[in-house]
Amino acid sequence: MKYLIVGLGNIGPEYAHxxxxxxxxxxxxxxxxxxxxxxxxxxxYHAEVSFKGKKxxxxxxxxxxNLSGKAxxxxxxxxxxxxxxxxxxVDDLALPLGKLRLKLQGSSAGHNGLKxxxxxxxxxxxxxxxxxxxxxxxxxxxADYVLSRFDKDELPELPALIDKSVAMIKSFVTIGPxxxxxxxxx
Numbered sequence: 001m002k003y004l005i006v007g008l009g010n011i012g013p014e015y016a017h018x019x020x021x022x023x024x025x026x027x028x029x030x031x032x033x034x035x036x037x038x039x040x041x042x043x044x045y046h047a048e049v050s051f052k053g054k055k056x057x058x059x060x061x062x063x064x065x066n067l068s069g070k071a072x073x074x075x076x077x078x079x080x081x082x083x084x085x086x087x088x089x090v091d092d093l094a095l096p097l098g099k100l101r102l103k104l105q106g107s108s109a110g111h112n113g114l115k116x117x118x119x120x121x122x123x124x125x126x127x128x129x130x131x132x133x134x135x136x137x138x139x140x141x142x143a144d145y146v147l148s149r150f151d152k153d154e155l156p157e158l159p160a161l162i163d164k165s166v167a168m169i170k171s172f173v174t175i176g177p178x179x180x181x182x183x184x185x186x
Contacts, residue, residue: 002079003173004086005030005058006072008113010065019133020146023089024060025158026131026165031058033166042078043071054173057081068113069120076121083121084177087169088128090114091146095132097154100165102129102172102181127177129168131161 007027008020015021027047031038036049036058044059057079061071076086084104090111095101105125108114118124137145150158164184171180 001053001173002055002057002081002085004072004075004079004081005056005169006068006075006086006088006117007058007060008065008068008088008090009060011060011062015147018147018149020065020091022091022131022133022162026089026129026162026169027058027060029162030056030166030169043074046075051170052174056173065113065116067116069116069118072117073120083123083126086121086126087172088114088117088126089165089169090128090130091133092130093133093135093142093146095130095134097132097134097150098157098161099132100129100161100168101132101185102127102168102177104177104181127172129165131165 005027007023009015009024010021031047031049034049034051036047038045038047043063044061047058049056049058057075059071059075061068063071090113094109104127107124108118168180168184171183
């Protein structure tokens with residue numbers, strides 16, 4: 001069985017390790033744990049790794065966040081992976097830092113990366129791993145906030161949250177979404 005794991009983010013050193021790029025950080029950790037490496041390919045950095053007999057195609061789109069759907073659609077078609085076997089790792093302002101939530105479908109909630117995926121990949125029926133980044137910004141400051149790095153007092157929490165995200169992905173591909181949500185969504 002094949003899965004497409006999508007870490008959302010923006011390419012370029014100025015975006016590295018920002019709140020909006022947490023999907024890239026989770027994808028990097030997953031590939032590292034499974035002894036893989038990324039190669040620049042069409043519309044994305046791509047790594048092919050295996051976990052417990054499952055083939056995982058992990059991508060970090062090079063299209064920038066607002067055009068993520070182009071990359072997801074290409075890799076979905078390339079490997080003929082159905083929507084329900086895709087996991088998109090995305091930053092989420094509606095969840096506090098420390099909250100991780102697996103959802104099997106839903107709206108974009110205004111997230112431009114998710115909007116692009118919905119528009120180009122057949123709707124809202126794809127799983128997403130929502131990584132809480134909090135909403136600690138003033139009026140009109142949302143763009144600056146998501147493109148900022150985590151605060152010094154938040155940094156110690158990140159490694160465990162990234163590891164838990166990786167564990168959730170591994171669980172999803174082995175025991176399935178329902179049991180993974182029961183185990184990890186709190």
